[in-house]
Amino acid sequence: GENVEQHPSTLSVQEGDSAVIKCTYSDSASNYFPWYKQELGKRPQLIIDIRSNVGEKKDQRIAVTLNKTAKHFSLHITETQPEDSAVYFCAAKTNAGGTSYGKLTFGQGTILTVHP
Amino acid sequence: KAGVTQTPRYLIKTRGQQVTLSCSPISGHRSVSWYQQTPGQGLQFLFEYFSETQRNKGNFPGRFSGRQFSNSRSEMNVSTLELGDSALYLCASSLGRGLNYEQYFGPGTRLTVT
Numbered sequence: 311g312e313n314v315e316q317h318p319s320t321l322s323v324q325e326g327d328s329a330v331i332k333c334t335y336s337d338s339a340s341n342y343f344p345w346y347k348q349e350l351g352k353r354p355q356l357i358i359d360i361r362s363n364v365g366e367k368k369d370q371r372i373a374v375t376l377n378k379t380a381k382h383f384s385l386h387i388t389e390t391q392p393e394d395s396a397v398y399f400c401a402a403k404t405n406a407g408g409t410s411y412g413k414l415t416f417g418q419g420t421i422l423t424v425h426p
Numbered sequence: 427k428a429g430v431t432q433t434p435r436y437l438i439k440t441r442g443q444q445v446t447l448s449c450s451p452i453s454g455h456r457s458v459s460w461y462q463q464t465p466g467q468g469l470q471f472l473f474e475y476f477s478e479t480q481r482n483k484g485n486f487p488g489r490f491s492g493r494q495f496s497n498s499r500s501e502m503n504v505s506t507l508e509l510g511d512s513a514l515y516l517c518a519s520s521l522g523r524g525l526n527y528e529q530y531f532g533p534g535t536r537l538t539v540t
């Protein structure tokens with residue numbers, strides 16, 4: 311089955327700096343890669359996603375890049391703000407059918423702390 | 427449009443008991459997935475329901491089961507509770523099952539087993 315590795319497990323930056331979180335996946339059939347942000351005591355919220363026919367996607371200060379050959383994808387947050395502090399999860403989903411169809415496999419999460 | 431809702435939000439049970447958790451998806455969403463979140467294991471997939479049928483199942487023992495009703499609402503049941511079942515149980519809904527459908531999470535049910 312799919313396995314998603316996420317790094318780093320913790321990330322501390324100063325306000326205004328950029329933050330980068332990286333994920334690698336094992337199943338070459340995976341073709342949907344969402345990122346979720348989870349604040350303390352709250353539900354995971356979808357912040358951006360990318361599908362395998364696209365190499366990069368941007369939404370204001372957040373961007374995601376995908377390298378299908380290397381099987382890795384990254385989340386980039388620019389001009390970080392204290393309210394960006396949260397746990398970020400990457401995930402992968404395959405559309406190839408079989409037992410993995412429709413199932414999201416998550417990375418272990420990254421605790422991002424943005425210091426004012 | 428109302429988001430995904432889960433009831434109850436908090437639950438305390440003792441070992442050996444059973445528990446039923448409920449999830450109401452976003453209106454019009456037909457797929458419901460369940461996840462277990464713990465500090466040690468992160469977010470782990472339990473199962474997925476679509477059109478009242480279980481379509482996918484994670485690596486959990488048979489004590490974990492679920493169902494989906496005709497209105498897409500879903501329930502999961504855990505029988506013979508163990509201490510290790512203490513976790514946040516999240517459900518997520520999506521319009522469909524394929525590549526083009528995002529999953530949106532509910533607030534979760536915090537289960538504590540004593």
